[in-house]
Amino acid sequence: MLNQKDLIKKVKNYNKFLNPETLSKAYKFAVNAHKNQKRDSGDPYLSHPVAVADILSDLKLDSATIATGLLHDTIEDTKATYKAVEKEFGKEVADLVDGVTKISELEGKVIENSKAENIRKLILATSKDIRVLLVKIADRLHNMRTLNSITDENRRKRIAKETMEIYAPLSDRMGMNHIRDELEDLSFQKLNPEARNLVVERLSINKDNRENTFKEISKNFTKILKKNGVKAKIVGREKTPFSIWRKMQTKRVSLEQLTDIIGFRVIVQDIQTCYKVLGIFHSNWSTIPGRFKDYISTPK
Ligand code: MN
Numbered sequence: 001m002l003n004q005k006d007l008i009k010k011v012k013n014y015n016k017f018l019n020p021e022t023l024s025k026a027y028k029f030a031v032n033a034h035k036n037q038k039r040d041s042g043d044p045y046l047s048h049p050v051a052v053a054d055i056l057s058d059l060k061l062d063s064a065t066i067a068t069g070l071l072h073d074t075i076e077d078t079k080a081t082y083k084a085v086e087k088e089f090g091k092e093v094a095d096l097v098d099g100v101t102k103i104s105e106l107e108g109k110v111i112e113n114s115k116a117e118n119i120r121k122l123i124l125a126t127s128k129d130i131r132v133l134l135v136k137i138a139d140r141l142h143n144m145r146t147l148n149s150i151t152d153e154n155r156r157k158r159i160a161k162e163t164m165e166i167y168a169p170l171s172d173r174m175g176m177n178h179i180r181d182e183l184e185d186l187s188f189q190k191l192n193p194e195a196r197n198l199v200v201e202r203l204s205i206n207k208d209n210r211e212n213t214f215k216e217i218s219k220n221f222t223k224i225l226k227k228n229g230v231k232a233k234i235v236g237r238e239k240t241p242f243s244i245w246r247k248m249q250t251k252r253v254s255l256e257q258l259t260d261i262i263g264f265r266v267i268v269q270d271i272q273t274c275y276k277v278l279g280i281f282h283s284n285w286s287t288i289p290g291r292f293k294d295y296i297s298t299p300k
Contacts, residue, residue, distance in 0.1 A: 001047045002054050004028075007066075014060045022089065026067040029088060033071075033078040041149030048142060049073055055138040059176075065131045068096040072135055075101045099132035100139070107162065116165035123170065133170065140167045141179055144186040160190035181240045188242035199241040202255050210238075214262055221266065228280050233267040259288070271296055 002010070004027040008020045030049050037045035053069035067089060074080040075097055086094035103126055106119075127133040144163055150156050164187040171180040188196050218234050225232050239247075239261050247258060255261075268274050274296065 001050050007050070007053060007057065010054075010057050011063060011066055015063065018063055022063055022067050022093070023070070025088060026070040026093075029080075029085075030070045030074060033074040033080050037077065039146070039149065040151055041146060043149075045073075045077075048146075051142045051145075052135065052138045055141055056135065059134070059138075061131070061134060064092050064096060065134060067093050068100065068131065068135050069138060071097045072100045072139060076104055096129060096131055096135065099127055099129060100135050102126050103132070103136050104139075116169075119166055120170055123166070130174075133174065137167060137171050137174070137176065137179060141183060144183060147186065147190060156190060160187040163187045164191065181243065185240040185242040188245065192245075195245055196241050199245050199255070203241065203244075203261075210262060217264065221264065224280060224284060225266070225277065228276075230268065230273060230277055230280070232273075232277065235265045235267065236262060237265065238262050259291075 004024055007027065008018070008023050011023065012018050012020070027050075031046055034045040034049070039045055039048060049070050049072060052072060053066050056066050056069045071080075071085060071089070071093065075082060075085065082094055082098055085097055103123055106122060106126065123133070123136070127136070140163060143159065147156055147159060150159070163183050168180050168183040168187065171177075171183060185196075214236055218236065221234050222232075239258075244255065244258060244261065247253070248255065266277055268277055
């Protein structure tokens with residue numbers, strides 16, 4: 001668990017003008033509010049809001065949002081009130097915490113029988129300030145990462161289903177692709193473990209091979225780009241078991257027929273360089289007819 005000092009240091013790293021006062025106060029407030037609570041895992045409850053704040057600081061969010069991460073369960077689960085939070089942290093933070101609490105209350109009431117799309121709309125409408133939704137997504141991500149410590153199997157399933165139908169699509173809409181992928185794959189693990197194991201097993205067969213291919217291709221790309229005077233950052237990404245599974249289902253293909261289990265991103269300074277790199281790549285390799293998309297001229 002991140003201690004107060006390290007959390008503040010982490011936020012200071014990307015926010016030089018940070019006044020540590022709010023964060024340090026919020027940390028202490030959370031310590032105090034949750035002091036007699038434990039999570040299902042037996043861990044002190046505090047570990048949860050701290051982990052949420054940690055996730056939010058990975059996203060380099062402002063200090064009101066990080067503070068909200070620390071405080072997000074204090075109105076719902078402890079005796080702290082809106083007034084108390086407002087008095088200590090001001091209206092901005094109190095409203096954010098209140099917004100997160102409202103969404104959590106909503107979950108308990110409507111989710112069972114409502115259509116996922118309606119709930120997503122309701123959550124969006126409730127998060128008038130988009131930071132509310134960011135905290136809620138970070139909250140859900142940590143709950144999913146620790147899902148196995150929840151003792152009630154039905155509750156675990158319900159949370160996983162809700163994540164797949166509601167929070168993964170919301171993260172997608174927010175452009176948080178990494179978090180969407182992780183939420184989906186964690187839910188998949190709970191909702192269809194047999195299918196996931198199958199994909200993982202099949203992937204593991206070629207793993208060494210893939211890793212070598214990956215390094216070789218990266219090296220090759222860097223060499224070719226350098227020769228053409230292009231400065232670029234090359235990032236690889238591997239599909240998650242869930243996204244592989246989904247693609248196999250929707251396209252009705254086998255794992256062997258999937259062409260994009262690994263992919264590369266070549267990140268450059270501007271649009272012009274992007275097209276230049278495209279030209280370089282097309283003169284070295286052929287495109288697959290019908291599979292080439294240009295999201296600059298026709299955005300998604
Ligand atoms: Mn929470």
